[in-house]
Amino acid sequence: MDHPPYPSGLRLAGRRVVVVGGGHVAQRRIPALIAAGAEIEVVSPQVTPAIEGMLGSGELRWTRRGFEAADLEGAWYAVCATDDEVVNEAVSAAAEERRIFCVRSDDALAATAWTPAVGRHGGVTVAVLSNREPRRSATVRDEILAGLRDGSLDARHQRPQTPGVILVGGGPGDPDLVSVAGRKALMEADVVVADRLAPRELLSQLPSDVELVDVAKLPRGRSAQQEEINRVIVERALAGKSVVRFKGGDSFVFGRGYEEVIACRAAGVPVTVIPGLTSPVAVPGMAGIPVTHRGVAHEFTVISGHLPPGHPESLTNWSAVAGLAGTLVLMMAVENAPAIASALLQAGRPTATPVAVVCDGTMPTERTVLATLGTLAARLEQESVKPPAIIVVGEVVRVAHPEAF
Structure with missing residues (x-):
């Protein structure tokens, strides 16, 4: 009869744990043991560079030879992580004799302990065992953690x-x-x-x-x-x-x-x-338009267009903006876009400067209207553009839509 495992949380801080093997399996197991505060001894003729790097920080000890049964003396827990079946059997036998729970990477049925898929969030540790199906365990763990993180599994009424x-x-x-x-x-x-x-x-x-x-x-x-x-x-x-x-x-x-x-x-x-994703960067990005591009734009400027150029309360120096060589990203500017385009043209921006108007960015109704500074006013009217929309002005639009310019 295949009995289910009895779950328990081991408190290993300050307690000796022996890891037999120094390969990639051991490399995956050791960080969690370090986080638990265990006193770790690795027994193996060789170890990976990553494990060797942990030695320099004093997080573990390395016994540089093959396994001997006496290595488990005084241990509370053992991890058998070699690819040699003879060594693994020897570790299991030595652990059984000393009543030390032992994980085996090669044969879960021969082990006395299994390693669950573990995750932590907000003071909660989630550990999942699904009858030796590690991928299923990881999937269930991730779904539980996602619920804790987004609040759908959070016991909000049970704490102040x-x-x-x-x-x-x-x-x-x-x-x-x-x-x-x-x-x-x-x-x-x-x-x-x-x-x-x-x-x-x-x-x-x-x-x-x-x-x-x-x-x-x-x-x-x-x-x-x-x-x-x-x-x-x-x-x-x-x-x-x-x-x-x-x-x-x-x-x-x-x-x-x-x-x-x-x-x-x-x-x-x-x-x-x-903070949230900033729309003047995220919306063009989702629409396939970079706000910077090597050799094209070394800066981008985000401007509120809720006031038109020349408005007494406007804080934007549109003449200075027109002299910039990079990308302009205009928010709340649909209504005042014709006046803004006119101001930029008067201050020296080329008429053929590419423009993209991303409407309803990231939503199912998203669409991109392409224009130039010279045609922007007409295109907004032709396409019946309404807020919300983000307007991108500059050569990055040509990079994203070379066929249109």
């Missing part, structure tokens, strides 16, 4: 939440592009205050008791709305809630995130930041 505010950048729109840390923060939140451009699908995965505050339903007007967002996140945090402020892109790239940081600090509310 930390009051405060976390600014989470959601990335350019595709829910798969949010960071692991960002997804976990969302699933652990008591309150989520979400932007229109934050990945919508993630909001549908929130636990049913999470309060969702839709920014689009707050008072209109740019300043009034931001003041209300600040008030909401501070108020909920002071009430003892864990609050996630969820935005599209990155909170600190034209996301007004630092205004929220200032409001939290002024109110004495703890605030942390989880």
Whole structure:
């Protein structure tokens, strides 16, 4: 009868562990033993360069010869990792005689212990054994770890939440592009205050008791709305809630995130930041357009186009921008794109400068409209381009689409 193994967590810190063999199998096993704090002795005539490198740091000892039964004296655990069946049998016999649990890399049925597929996250150790099927064990382990990391397996109601505010950048729109840390923060939140451009699908995965505050339903007007967002996140945090402020892109790239940081600090509310993929880099990248390219662009400049050139509140020196040789990436610029193109042309940028307008970047409706600075206004009208879109100006567009230019 093939009995199942009895699982147990070994505490090996300060305890002697003998690894017999110095090849690649031993090389894979040793790091976990080091992490556990074991006093490791490797017994082998030769070892790999990686194992030899560990010797210099004092993390293990090397007995440079073949195995002898006495090597197991005083050991708590043994790992048999050679490709010599005779040696492996000798290690097993010596371990059995001394009542030392022994892992065998060549024959699990002859071993007295099995090595599980192990992973750790947030203070939890996951160890999976699937009846000598290592690939299946690794797959199950990875699925469990993924659930812990994204919050879907997290026992959020079983531990106290930390009051405060976390600014989470959601990335350019595709829910798969949010960071692991960002997804976990969302699933652990008591309150989520979400932007229109934050990945919508993630909001549908929130636990049913999470309060969702839709920014689009707050008072209109740019300043009034931001003041209300600040008030909401501070108020909920002071009430003892864990609050996630969820935005599209990155909170600190034209996301007004630092205004929220200032409001939290002024109110004495703890605030942390989880960055998101920055849309002016990620969206062109996903659309196949590099913002830099060797021999073509040595810099890229990200500019907010929410105000047109010449506007009294504009902080952009468009004449200086036109003199740059690299890539321009324009955000929130669809409405003012014709005026921006005109300003760049007047300041000396060539009419034939390639332009790409990436609409609904990373989403199922994504499309790229190609133009030049001279034709941009007409192309936007012809293609009925609406926000959100990111506009890339420069020779990198020609690199990505040589057939169009």
